[in-house]
Amino acid sequence: MPAKDITASMLVIGDEILSGRTRDKNIGVLADFCGELGIDLKEVRIIGDELSEIVAALNALREKYRYVFTSGGIGPTHDDITADAVAAAFGVELEISEAAKQAMMDRFPGYEMTPARLRMARIPQGGDLIENSVSAAPGIHIGNVYVMAGVPSVFEAMLAAIAPTLETGKRVLSTSIDCFVGEGRLGDPLGALQAEFPDVKIGSYPQFGGGRRFLTQVVLRSADQSRLNAATDAVQALVERLHTEHQAEIANHPKT
Amino acid sequence: MPAKDITASMLVIGDEILSGRTRDKNIGVLADFCGELGIDLKEVRIIGDELSEIVAALNALREKYRYVFTSGGIGPTHDDITADAVAAAFGVELEISEAAKQAMMDRFPGYEMTPARLRMARIPQGGDLIENSVSAAPGIHIGNVYVMAGVPSVFEAMLAAIAPTLETGKRVLSTSIDCFVGEGRLGDPLGALQAEFPDVKIGSYPQFGGGRRFLTQVVLRSADQSRLNAATDAVQALVERLHTEHQAEIANHPKT
Numbered sequence: 162m163p164a165k166d167i168t169a170s171m172l173v174i175g176d177e178i179l180s181g182r183t184r185d186k187n188i189g190v191l192a193d194f195c196g197e198l199g200i201d202l203k204e205v206r207i208i209g210d211e212l213s214e215i216v217a218a219l220n221a222l223r224e225k226y227r228y229v230f231t232s233g234g235i236g237p238t239h240d241d242i243t244a245d246a247v248a249a250a251f252g253v254e255l256e257i258s259e260a261a262k263q264a265m266m267d268r269f270p271g272y273e274m275t276p277a278r279l280r281m282a283r284i285p286q287g288g289d290l291i292e293n294s295v296s297a298a299p300g301i302h303i304g305n306v307y308v309m310a311g312v313p314s315v316f317e318a319m320l321a322a323i324a325p326t327l328e329t330g331k332r333v334l335s336t337s338i339d340c341f342v343g344e345g346r347l348g349d350p351l352g353a354l355q356a357e358f359p360d361v362k363i364g365s366y367p368q369f370g371g372g373r374r375f376l377t378q379v380v381l382r383s384a385d386q387s388r389l390n391a392a393t394d395a396v397q398a399l400v401e402r403l404h405t406e407h408q409a410e411i412a413n414h415p416k417t
Numbered sequence: 418m419p420a421k422d423i424t425a426s427m428l429v430i431g432d433e434i435l436s437g438r439t440r441d442k443n444i445g446v447l448a449d450f451c452g453e454l455g456i457d458l459k460e461v462r463i464i465g466d467e468l469s470e471i472v473a474a475l476n477a478l479r480e481k482y483r484y485v486f487t488s489g490g491i492g493p494t495h496d497d498i499t500a501d502a503v504a505a506a507f508g509v510e511l512e513i514s515e516a517a518k519q520a521m522m523d524r525f526p527g528y529e530m531t532p533a534r535l536r537m538a539r540i541p542q543g544g545d546l547i548e549n550s551v552s553a554a555p556g557i558h559i560g561n562v563y564v565m566a567g568v569p570s571v572f573e574a575m576l577a578a579i580a581p582t583l584e585t586g587k588r589v590l591s592t593s594i595d596c597f598v599g600e601g602r603l604g605d606p607l608g609a610l611q612a613e614f615p616d617v618k619i620g621s622y623p624q625f626g627g628g629r630r631f632l633t634q635v636v637l638r639s640a641d642q643s644r645l646n647a648a649t650d651a652v653q654a655l656v657e658r659l660h661t662e663h664q665a666e667i668a669n670h671p672k673t
Contacts, residue, residue, distance in 0.1 A: 176620055179458045180589075181448030182636060183622070188463070192437030202435045204470075207444070207461035210620075214460075237600045238621040239608035277604025312623060333436075344493045348533025352495035364432055364466075365494040366439070367568060380438060 167200045167330035170226040172218050173207040174233035174243055175311055186313045187232045194320050199330035210234060215246035223305055233311030235300065237277035247301060247308055248285040258284040261299050268297035292322040331384040336393045340400045342407050343375040350399050360385065361392040423456045423586035426482040428474050429463040430489035430499055431567055442569045443488045450576050455586035466490060471502035479561055489567030491556065493533035503557060503564055504541040514540040517555050524553035548578040587640040592649045596656045598663050599631040606655050616641065617648040
């Protein structure tokens, strides 16, 4: 597989995900977003609202990957400490952004700029704002880090705002084939095909439950259309052979 | 808050989560599981099917936390490499477990032990089996690491199997209060209450969308019932005061 060179990671910040109170919805959205843009999402981390942990994770991820996308911890309350962590990770001060204040006041005329609300206008030195079309309080872009909200509608709006600014890679194409014999039978010949097509990533995903029938979904992924087609044809032929064998076995051993 | 000393982390292994093909369901299930047992889930990582990445993450997490729970990558196909990674992380060899083979053959009489299926009986030296009541192929327990399946029904069955063997902590109690004014107004006095109750963790979660009304959910968490009650009473009084002020403002500025 030709190396995709635009890598990314995600840092989900919030006690509520780890405590089980809230089910995360943003990881899957970011995974789809990256796929559309040909960005290779390599790692996601979820951590709680602890400053030192956020700083350590930010520094590990921004060093390792082209992009770091964060969600959570940018609201007005005491437990919203992501801006503080980003400033600490980059070794810069937080400043009140007049543009951020203005964006909030434009949206909500008569808005009283309480100290809590002012927290949402704090931007690390050298950072830019990410537009928030939902609720005005902006996200933050600094270096290769994009700091976005945890509320799903706002997170999505912020992704839409940054999409045109991101470097994109070659989009990975994929095909999918359903196989009605189990992985235990499919595994060996499928492994041989993977060895034959090292440039196409072949994944195998069993599904249990529902009816009695086995279902294994084989997913092939590559940025190269012709190689993807060749591997897909090979897997398709294998699956048809296994289905035929399986039918013959059933015919030879009818239930009595 | 009295320090809870039973910490845990989760490692989700699988390209399909990062590519967006599959939405993870196991993180929320593990979060609830840990909450029930008083285990403090501190971090989750999601990484792809790459041996060196899995080894590095396993070693980082098993050093830092009391428990590491993994999901994914223990099936019979070539992309199932979690057992290999665990063996490499612990510096031991993989061995075919006769007990694992037997468990699979007992479940599926006449089962042909193909090389693919045999992959699922490979256990790192020094490891124990985790029972799989759904589909027989076992998980692995070695050191402080619990290696489980990615298929949600099997993951849950394996959690049920290990639950009685885990060290448990003091269960964290929580209360929740709905506040119908925004975080911008709630933030400052709520921050003051957090300072007053440093032993109770106070989180604030805004919800957008739906009606025009603001809704902020305040969640309080502590292992100490009496402190939790005192902090909850204080937040309740604050929220009632804000509601009253809000009503008065509406009365004084009726819509024309």
